[in-house]
Amino acid sequence: MPWDKNDYPSSLKNFDEATRNKAIEIANAMIEEGYDENRAIPIATDQAKEWADGASKDEKDEMKNISNSTLKDHEEDEYDTDLDLLDNDVLVKPHEDGWAAQTVGAERADQVFDKKEDAIERAKEIAENKESKVLVQDKDGNKQDKISFE
Secondary structure, eight states: OOOSSSSSGGGTTTOOHHHHHHHHHHHHHHHTTTOOOHHHHHHHHHHHHHHHHHOHHHHHHHHTOHHHHHSSSOGGGGGGHHEEEEEEEEEEEEEETEEEETTTTSOOSSSESHHHHHHHHHHHHHHHTTTTTEEEOTTSOOOEEEEOOO
């Protein structure tokens, strides 16, 4: 049964409405694609937080006002790209502003940090939720380390 604004995992109760609705939308899409609920919820939560960090006020307002039917019923094509990234490993790589934690294949970094250690910790959180790997590069972009959460 798909979740909606009135019936959703308790782990989402403390989120603002827009972020919670985004997590519900992502989790519903993942469940429809065959993901187990226990795996979909933490991944959807992480993806919704990332979305909220980069979303404009208009995007947040639109998500806040989304209908229950839209949360439950969606076009598959709308989620293909995001769902493809959910199983990808997380890369820690040099960035012009420091060190980036970025899902392999994503257009932009999840976060950028001054310290490499901080980027590695963030990448570990993401990879653990996705049950994937952290791939760490050195300052020249060469493979340095791999940490598995599979």
